[in-house]
Amino acid sequence: MRRFPIALLSACSRLVLGAAQSADFPVPVQFPIHCNSTASLFRALEASLSPDAAVFYPGSEGFQTATKRWSELESPMADVLIVPATEDDVAKTVRQAHEYGFPVLAFNGVHGSITTLGGMKRGVAISLRQLSSVEVAEDGKTATIGGGTASKFVTDTLWEAGKQTVTGTCECVSYLGPALGGGHGWLQGHHGLVADQFTSMNVVLASGELRTINSSSDLWWAVKGAGQNFGIVTSVTVKAYDIEHTDWAIETLIFSGDSVEAVYETANKHFSDLDPSVINWSYWLNMPEVDPDRPVILFYIIQEGVTEVDPMYTKPFRDIGPLSCEAKSGTYRDLATWTGIAVDSPPCQKAGLANPRFPMYLRQYNVAAQREVYDIFAAEVGGDSPFSASLFMFEAYPQQGVRAVDRETTAFAFRDDSLLAAPLLTYAPAGKEREDEAKRIGNKLRNILRQGSGREELHAYVNYAYGDENSKGWYGHEPWRQDRLRELKRKYDPKYRFSFYAPVA
Numbered sequence: 001m002r003r004f005p006i007a008l009l010s011a012c013s014r015l016v017l018g019a020a021q022s023a024d025f026p027v028p029v030q031f032p033i034h035c036n037s038t039a040s041l042f043r044a045l046e047a048s049l050s051p052d053a054a055v056f057y058p059g060s061e062g063f064q065t066a067t068k069r070w071s072e073l074e075s076p077m078a079d080v081l082i083v084p085a086t087e088d089d090v091a092k093t094v095r096q097a098h099e100y101g102f103p104v105l106a107f108n109g110v111h112g113s114i115t116t117l118g119g120m121k122r123g124v125a126i127s128l129r130q131l132s133s134v135e136v137a138e139d140g141k142t143a144t145i146g147g148g149t150a151s152k153f154v155t156d157t158l159w160e161a162g163k164q165t166v167t168g169t170c171e172c173v174s175y176l177g178p179a180l181g182g183g184h185g186w187l188q189g190h191h192g193l194v195a196d197q198f199t200s201m202n203v204v205l206a207s208g209e210l211r212t213i214n215s216s217s218d219l220w221w222a223v224k225g226a227g228q229n230f231g232i233v234t235s236v237t238v239k240a241y242d243i244e245h246t247d248w249a250i251e252t253l254i255f256s257g258d259s260v261e262a263v264y265e266t267a268n269k270h271f272s273d274l275d276p277s278v279i280n281w282s283y284w285l286n287m288p289e290v291d292p293d294r295p296v297i298l299f300y301i302i303q304e305g306v307t308e309v310d311p312m313y314t315k316p317f318r319d320i321g322p323l324s325c326e327a328k329s330g331t332y333r334d335l336a337t338w339t340g341i342a343v344d345s346p347p348c349q350k351a352g353l354a355n356p357r358f359p360m361y362l363r364q365y366n367v368a369a370q371r372e373v374y375d376i377f378a379a380e381v382g383g384d385s386p387f388s389a390s391l392f393m394f395e396a397y398p399q400q401g402v403r404a405v406d407r408e409t410t411a412f413a414f415r416d417d418s419l420l421a422a423p424l425l426t427y428a429p430a431g432k433e434r435e436d437e438a439k440r441i442g443n444k445l446r447n448i449l450r451q452g453s454g455r456e457e458l459h460a461y462v463n464y465a466y467g468d469e470n471s472k473g474w475y476g477h478e479p480w481r482q483d484r485l486r487e488l489k490r491k492y493d494p495k496y497r498f499s500f501y502a503p504v505a
């Protein structure tokens with residue numbers, strides 16, 4: 001195993017220092033870990049992991065790089081970062097960490113932003129990025145993806161082989177991060193969520209056992225929507241499809257804030273049941289070069305299998321009178337660039353900013369509520385607001401593939417909803433007051449949308465969650481869902497080892 005700069009002794013010294021300087025390095029809260037066990041764990045790992053595994057200690061460049069988060073709010077803290085080189089390394093790391101009383105957390109694309117991650121004050125971070133691979137089966141019907149593979153690598157490798165599968169839309173997130181919480185993607189109208197593509201997986205359980213599971217396991221239900229709670233997935237085999245359409249097109253319309261009612265009334269009328277080949281997103285954001293005073297509405301209409309979006313979809317929106325209109329065409333692989341979520345696009349960067357989101361699923365737009373949240377959002381992010389780089393996201397994906405899967409067969413609970421809305425409050429971290437302010441604004445906006453939906457229950461996409469939604473908000477309000485999750489948790493992870501990401505309560 002490769003060990004990088006800061007040695008064992010300094011890791012121990014840091015713990016002692018931490019006890020005296022809790023602001024710099026928190027005093028352990030959930031596990032009584034002592035310096036002796038830290039040293040013993042490190043020795044045990046060094047002795048047992050494969051030659052290409054690596055260990056990085058806090059303060060080293062490798063540690064900083066691999067643990068840098070997309071959202072600097074309630075970040076998890078670790079004593080050591082292990083970078084396994086094999087699936088078996090992951091099992092050994094989990095086994096030994098637990099033996100010595102350390103909690104563990106998988107780090108993958110490091111875009112997880114839920115505040116429950118901050119519950120990890122000590123422990124072992126396991127970066128999966130060496131487990132990056134995509135292998136298409138000989139019959140072309142499935143592909144096996146390593147547990148630490150980035151979404152873009154999956155898309156690009158399959159594309160070269162004339163294949164596709166459902167992945168998250170954003171190039172920089174991992175394949176499995178989105179998938180374990182359900183996973184929304186461009187192709188879901190045809191094939192369902194990312195998790196709906198799983199055919200089998202290798203997973204390291206809390207016991208440290210590396211097990212292959214498939215639909216015959218009782219855990220199968222749980223890993224499709226609440227997977228972060230049950231283990232570390234070291235590889236997964238998923239359905240692969242022939243590429244049917246190479247062409248894709250987009251029309252990007254920009255509207256001023258005056259058009260909120262017209263835009264969302266028209267969206268309700270024309271996009272309430274999207275064709276599987278059409279996707280509609282809109283973002284509200286400040287674009288001072290377009291409107292110096294208020295956020296604009298950036299409205300995307302995307303269509304598969306065409307070189308120009310069909311006017312039957314674009315004309316009703318053009319008729320509203322956008323400030324601008326731009327059409328592009330290309331392939332599936334251009335979508336992330338067109339919508340600003342490619343690896344080099346600003347939203348993909350880890351720029352030291354806090355990025356909490358406050359998601360909720362909706363069935364349709366309540367136009368009066370859209371106006372009310374627009375006006376509040378515009379006031380909160382306008383002028384010299386510390387939140388001026390924020391976005392309000394409205395993602396309308398086609399639902400046919402998602403609804404074709406029996407809603408009771410997966411832990412993902414919200415198959416009947418159509419729209420994913422979320423304010424994303426971006427700001428430079430500046431202490432608790434600003435964090436509280438972001439939380440207040442985000443929840444206020446979300447509550448207006450919730451009231452407007454006429455629904456008491458909060459349906460929140462777990463992978464966009466802020467962290468205060470609770471288990472029902474993430475995994476569904478039906479008592480049987482909560483009971484089933486708790487039962488499986490008791491069976492597979494009775495000590496709640498995997499409980500930093502949206503924990504089952």
Ligand SMILES: Cc1cc2nc3c(=O)[nH]c(=O)nc-3n(C[C@H](O)[C@H](O)[C@H](O)COP(=O)(O)OP(=O)(O)OC[C@H]3O[C@@H](n4cnc5c(N)ncnc54)[C@H](O)[C@@H]3O)c2cc1C
Pocket residue numbers: 070105106107108109110111112113128147148167168169170172173174175176177178179180181182183184185227228231232233234341347348463464501
């Ligand atoms: C710019 C951006 C775009 C996004 N686009 C989409 C999208 O198109 N569709 C969508 O559904 N979501 C999307 N998301 C949300 C995304 O699903 C979550 O942020 C997700 O947690 C990111 O996973 P990650 O591996 O990149 O982050 P990480 O922080 O590394 O992982 C998040 C958590 O997932 C768990 N985890 C990760 N890998 C494994 C594994 N192999 N085994 C077990 N547990 C694991 C761990 O608990 C970890 O804490 C987007 C987020 C961002 C920031």
